[in-house]
Amino acid sequence: MAYNITRQRGTFGEHLRAWRMVQGLTAQQVCERAEISLTTLRNLERGDGGVRLEAVLQVARALGVLDSLVESVDPLRTDLGRARADLIHRKRVR
Numbered sequence: 001m002a003y004n005i006t007r008q009r010g011t012f013g014e015h016l017r018a019w020r021m022v023q024g025l026t027a028q029q030v031c032e033r034a035e036i037s038l039t040t041l042r043n044l045e046r047g048d049g050g051v052r053l054e055a056v057l058q059v060a061r062a063l064g065v066l067d068s069l070v071e072s073v074d075p076l077r078t079d080l081g082r083a084r085a086d087l088i089h090r091k092r093v094r
Contacts, residue, residue: 010047017045019063033062 020030031038036055044051044059060066075081075088 006047006049009049013045013047016059016063019065020045023063025063030059030062034058 020027027038027041031041034041034055036058040051040055041059044056057066057069060069071077076085081088
């Protein structure tokens, strides 16, 4: 399982880099927009697991994909999530 996470982190980083390239943005431009260091961006694009979630979200915002990223984990977008929506609003599962 750890290998799958490592691979997925790498793929995620590659996708962010591809979004940057498609938009014709330099790494420095993304760093300025996201208010992060170049080292942080490079680590994220390489799939480094030590990058803070805040930095990931800032880069996604800078690339214009933050809303899509957040929506992609919305359980109500799935049949299972909609079928069990009553569980989402509970404070605790007992």
